[in-house]
Amino acid sequence: MQEFDARTPTPAHETAIDCLRAGVEAVLPDRVVRESVSLDGDTLTVADETYDLSAYDRILVVGGGKAGDGVADALEAVLGDRIDDGVVVTPDPTPSPDGRIERLPGDHPVPSARGVESTRRLVDLLSDLDDRTLVLAAITGGASAVLPAPAEGISLAELQETTDRLLESGAEIHDLNAVRKHVSTLKGGGLARLAAPATVVGLVLSDVVGNDLGVIASGPTAPDETTYDDALDVLDRFDLDVPKPVRTRLARGSAGDVPETPKPGDPVFDRVTNHVLADTFTALDAAREVADDRGYESLILSSRVRGEAREAAKTHVAVAEESLATGNPITAPAVVLSGGECTVTVRGDGDGGPNLEFCLAAAAELPDETVLASIDSDGKDGGTEVAGAVVDASSVAAGDAHAALARNDALPVLREAGALVESGATGTNVNDLRVLVVSEGV
Numbered sequence: 001m002q003e004f005d006a007r008t009p010t011p012a013h014e015t016a017i018d019c020l021r022a023g024v025e026a027v028l029p030d031r032v033v034r035e036s037v038s039l040d041g042d043t044l045t046v047a048d049e050t051y052d053l054s055a056y057d058r059i060l061v062v063g064g065g066k067a068g069d070g071v072a073d074a075l076e077a078v079l080g081d082r083i084d085d086g087v088v089v090t091p092d093p094t095p096s097p098d099g100r101i102e103r104l105p106g107d108h109p110v111p112s113a114r115g116v117e118s119t120r121r122l123v124d125l126l127s128d129l130d131d132r133t134l135v136l137a138a139i140t141g142g143a144s145a146v147l148p149a150p151a152e153g154i155s156l157a158e159l160q161e162t163t164d165r166l167l168e169s170g171a172e173i174h175d176l177n178a179v180r181k182h183v184s185t186l187k188g189g190g191l192a193r194l195a196a197p198a199t200v201v202g203l204v205l206s207d208v209v210g211n212d213l214g215v216i217a218s219g220p221t222a223p224d225e226t227t228y229d230d231a232l233d234v235l236d237r238f239d240l241d242v243p244k245p246v247r248t249r250l251a252r253g254s255a256g257d258v259p260e261t262p263k264p265g266d267p268v269f270d271r272v273t274n275h276v277l278a279d280t281f282t283a284l285d286a287a288r289e290v291a292d293d294r295g296y297e298s299l300i301l302s303s304r305v306r307g308e309a310r311e312a313a314k315t316h317v318a319v320a321e322e323s324l325a326t327g328n329p330i331t332a333p334a335v336v337l338s339g340g341e342c343t344v345t346v347r348g349d350g351d352g353g354p355n356l357e358f359c360l361a362a363a364a365e366l367p368d369e370t371v372l373a374s375i376d377s378d379g380k381d382g383g384t385e386v387a388g389a390v391v392d393a394s395s396v397a398a399g400d401a402h403a404a405l406a407r408n409d410a411l412p413v414l415r416e417a418g419a420l421v422e423s424g425a426t427g428t429n430v431n432d433l434r435v436l437v438v439s440e441g442v
């Protein structure tokens, strides 16, 4: 991972940044996979489960998402030439000269033609498997877009337009993916269905609050709890104008004319096990250790914060104020950590993302004795190329902050303030990570 590049004018700013860095490092796929996957003779251990490799003639690695490359690297390091073949689709694939896993490109947040082509290769690899095949599936956030397999009757352009509408709506990921699962052949358990009767082991890095396996990457290896009716309900609730073939497919599914995604108890999952290897709490825990080492009182407020970013920011400001006024929920000098997935209902045409808006909204109201940093762990917040920002009460004048928020244009004003955190793509993906440092003399 590249260095964070924010100005760090005080020790409190430095602490905030160091906590974030430790958090991201703790969920890098290489570290996560090496900690939970090992090989001893023919025994492959994944988390608390063992698999006897002598029961299989072929071992395949498939999957994708923003951390897919790192998972593939780590699996090649652990399994070496025990891997027979593989296809992993990621936004920035790095060729692996000696590895058996082909690395192919896909795009995020909107699926692309090259992503469809790459995914076709993955689907080909999974066709006609038998029960002596073991499939290791790297399931990481972002794969809904990176690994696109449009359902019959839906073109890529229609899938792209649907994705755009969903992303702009401010809908949470459960709702978003209820639609995506019903317009794809690979999502919503489709990968498991395709691979059956092979054994499938899902290696999951979760970027979904609550680690719902049916939602992470739209659940390629998990039973789908949602229905065509749920997908139609999302379109109605968010008043989404999607291309006709998409609405038609969902309506036909609702009428029983198109097969449903596989549900819990479906035999396609008889030989499927999913292991969540890391999530946002893993990152917050590591961040907290940095705070503890520096002598701060520390608290993980929640790894599950969600909702409109500028509203969640106000709650964090309130926590800082309370800490300074009454010592609740923690006495300064303190580090309060939180994570989760905030969203933004975009109404303007500016540049920004949920973490940038979070910081900008907070900066307008933060007490003097606080520093707040917030990043997307994947290194790219919203539609920007920056991870997030680190702010204090002096970063941006309240009037400027509110004007930029009205345009959803947090990026330029935070750049002007020298407050951006630029990590580049981190190669991993859990959720947003936030650090609030509350300390006299910030």
Ligand SMILES: Nc1ncnc2c1ncn2[C@@H]1O[C@H](COP(=O)(O)OP(=O)(O)O)[C@@H](O)[C@H]1O
Pocket: 109, 142, 167, 168, 169, 170, 342, 343, 344, 345, 346, 349, 350, 351, 352, 353, 354, 357, 376, 378, 380, 381, 382, 383, 408, 409, 410
């Ligand atoms: N100009 C903008 N300002 C603020 N938020 C934005 C802007 N454009 C898009 N967004 C928001 O970015 C969010 C998606 O980005 P992000 O959370 O980083 O995605 P991912 O889940 O892929 O990491 C959505 O809630 C979307 O509304």
Ligand SMILES: O=C(O)[C@@H](CO)OP(=O)(O)O
Pocket: 109, 140, 141, 142, 143, 144, 145, 173, 177, 207, 208, 215, 216, 217, 218, 429
């Ligand atoms: O792929 C997806 O469906 C989501 C959730 O896992 O990831 P991201 O929000 O990064 O697109």
